[in-house]
Amino acid sequence: MKKNILKIFATGLSIAFVASCDLNLSPNNAIAVVEGTPLVQTKTNLSALENGILSAYRSIQNGDFVLPQEFMVDGFNATIDFGNNYGGIHKTDQNFTSADYYVEDFWAYNYFAIKNFNVCIENLQVVPEDLVKDAAVVRGEAFFFRASSYLNLARQFGKIPVKGAPETDLCVPLVVKYSPNDRPARATVAAVYKQIGADLDSAAVYLAGVKGAVRSQKPTIDAVNALYARYYLDLGENAKAAEYAHKVIDGGTYALAATLEDLNKDFVNDAGTEAIMQLAISLTEFTGNSYANLLLAQKDDKVEGGECFRPYYIPTKAVIDSYEQSDLRFLSWFDNTTPVLLSGTYYTGKFYTFVKYRGNPDLTSSPIRNGRQAPKPLKISEMYLIAAEAELASSPAAAKADLNALQIARGASQTEATAENVQKEWFKETIGEGLRMSCLKRWGKGFENRTAQSGAINQVQQGQYFDGKSLKSDSYFFQWPIPSHELKVNHNLVQNTGYDAIN
Numbered sequence: 001m002k003k004n005i006l007k008i009f010a011t012g013l014s015i016a017f018v019a020s021c022d023l024n025l026s027p028n029n030a031i032a033v034v035e036g037t038p039l040v041q042t043k044t045n046l047s048a049l050e051n052g053i054l055s056a057y058r059s060i061q062n063g064d065f066v067l068p069q070e071f072m073v074d075g076f077n078a079t080i081d082f083g084n085n086y087g088g089i090h091k092t093d094q095n096f097t098s099a100d101y102y103v104e105d106f107w108a109y110n111y112f113a114i115k116n117f118n119v120c121i122e123n124l125q126v127v128p129e130d131l132v133k134d135a136a137v138v139r140g141e142a143f144f145f146r147a148s149s150y151l152n153l154a155r156q157f158g159k160i161p162v163k164g165a166p167e168t169d170l171c172v173p174l175v176v177k178y179s180p181n182d183r184p185a186r187a188t189v190a191a192v193y194k195q196i197g198a199d200l201d202s203a204a205v206y207l208a209g210v211k212g213a214v215r216s217q218k219p220t221i222d223a224v225n226a227l228y229a230r231y232y233l234d235l236g237e238n239a240k241a242a243e244y245a246h247k248v249i250d251g252g253t254y255a256l257a258a259t260l261e262d263l264n265k266d267f268v269n270d271a272g273t274e275a276i277m278q279l280a281i282s283l284t285e286f287t288g289n290s291y292a293n294l295l296l297a298q299k300d301d302k303v304e305g306g307e308c309f310r311p312y313y314i315p316t317k318a319v320i321d322s323y324e325q326s327d328l329r330f331l332s333w334f335d336n337t338t339p340v341l342l343s344g345t346y347y348t349g350k351f352y353t354f355v356k357y358r359g360n361p362d363l364t365s366s367p368i369r370n371g372r373q374a375p376k377p378l379k380i381s382e383m384y385l386i387a388a389e390a391e392l393a394s395s396p397a398a399a400k401a402d403l404n405a406l407q408i409a410r411g412a413s414q415t416e417a418t419a420e421n422v423q424k425e426w427f428k429e430t431i432g433e434g435l436r437m438s439c440l441k442r443w444g445k446g447f448e449n450r451t452a453q454s455g456a457i458n459q460v461q462q463g464q465y466f467d468g469k470s471l472k473s474d475s476y477f478f479q480w481p482i483p484s485h486e487l488k489v490n491h492n493l494v495q496n497t498g499y500d501a502i503n
Contacts, residue, residue: 039123046131050138053120054218056113057145058279060152061375062357063289065109066434068102069156072477073436074447075427076313076354077460077467081342085293085312091465098481098499106156107483110149111175117146118178140206144219146176147199148227148377150192155234155438156480157496158189162444163236165189170494185492186482193235200228212253215270215278215374222248223277226378229386234442238390242398245387248276249402254380256409263332263410267373270360276378283363291357291371294432299368303339303346307368310341314460315354315431317451322428328411329428332356342459350455356432381406381429388422419443437478446473 040046070076071086078090088096089103120142127135150172158171171192173184187195203224212222225247232241248254255273257263266272270281293312300308315334323330333356340347359369384406391399399417403425407414410429415421426439440446450467452460460467471477476498487493 038126038128039119040127040131040135042128043131043134046127046135046138049120049124050141053116053138053142053145054279056116057148058375059289060109060113060149061279061289061377062373063291063293063371064102065106065289066432067291067293068106069434069437070432071313073440073471074450075316075319075431075436077316077450077452077456078313079311079342079460080458081310082312082461090313091469092471092475092477093465096477096481098484098487098495100481100483103156103480104483104485106480107153107486110153114146114149114175115178117142117149118176121146122177136206137210140203140210141219143199143206144203144224144227147196147203147231150174150196150199151227151231151234154189154192154196155441157482158192159479160438160441161189161193161235170496173490173493183490183492186494193231196231200224200231204228212248212251212276214254214273215275217278217280219277222251222253223378226276226383229383233386233390234438238392238394241390242387242395245383245390248380248383249387256381256384256406257328258409258411260328260331263328266376266379267332267356268358268360269362270374270376274379274381275376276380276383277376279375279377281363281372281374283365289375291359291373291432294354294357294371297358297368297370299366300339300341305338308339308341308346309353311353313354314456315352315453317453319354319427319431320352320453322424324412326411327428328409333431340459347455347459351453351459354432382435385422385426385429388417388425389419392417392419392422440473441478444473446471446475 040049068086068089071078071090072092076090078087086102088100121139124135124139124142153172159165159169161169167188167190169189170186171189172186174187174192174195175182175184176195203219204221207219207221207224210218210220212220216223225244228244229241229248232238232244254276257266257272257274262272266274270278296310296312297307298310299306320330320334323334333354334352335355336349336352338348338353340351340353357371357373359371360373361369363372364370384402388399388402388406391402396417399422403417403422404414406425406429412428423439423443423445427436430436430439448470450469452467457467462468476496479496481499482493482495487495
């Protein structure tokens, strides 16, 4: 019998074998695949396989998997010391090409993870009888993860699937079976969203009995419903989007933080009540996807408190002006008291830095926090926003109730549920979470400029590609370029309109 070794995971399974229930552990070998023999034959095998897909999913969260989408649009200014970090995607000029580092990584890591999910889905069709029940749950997790990855890819590289859009609009390649020699062409937006829906349908069946729990480290039926809500909102199927958002809201498992202490528990200590999913992380084991580049906090004995920030990016005037001074989000997520060092000069009290992801103090051995946070792919606050947006046309009263519930919890003034007010609340609530770009696409909106905070005009980059940047709603930049490496190795791919396919 021929024996093949497939590098199914970036790291393999020996640690998982001895501690399979510890989701902090990443696998560190490979799975031996013997032709004609089921991949999973023992509970230990199954636990190891599950840890592998959990690790793959976690590897595409936080940090550079969400920051580029934020820096591309209207929420952040590049500082005078930004060193061209995220430069191409921030400026969206001729330097934003198919060779962009962040675009290439977003594509490559998601497809690497999809490979792992595909192997899991395929190889859990046949397992020993005593593993059938548990294997079904793990298979459901893999369907959920694949749906999530394809939704992320579709949002970045394809168009929003609005009604009446051309059926020929291209998205990303659909790969639903591990086949390393294939060179698939790009599927249409419609086909990709159809696959996402099919994967969610499968996940809903397999995970139907997995009850939701606050900060669950694994997918639950609540996580499936939350992802359904995102999916249907993209499709413009508003009744479905609101229905699935309310399945999570009305379950009562998750509570909006309504005090500063509770909000900090969520976003500082990773111990709050809002996370529908919160992935495992520890001081000694970390994915590497931190938010350190937001602040670049460092020890500095020259300043009171012994710490300063050297950020690449700070919030725009529009971000700061969107909050009332009493808004808990403003009080928790923005700071103007810690000294900021830019080009050799210290600034205190002149402008605000963004500290939503300053880091959990338990995830550093230093007094200086390092931007490490437990990934929270889905939160209850987003469900209120999805519900409010989806209900605007059909049920204004319901939309107002959902919008106001979030505003009351955050200590913000209640408003009427207009499209403008709901969109403003998305901006305030999800700042820094990687959702701004997809929101603007969904609303068919661009932005006019990135006007700097009044105290930071001389501390940020100036010019038409920086604080004066505008992006029209129909700009081709709202579809990221297909990475140049992929075009070179797969000649069946075609580039998105507007980009030079050679680059």
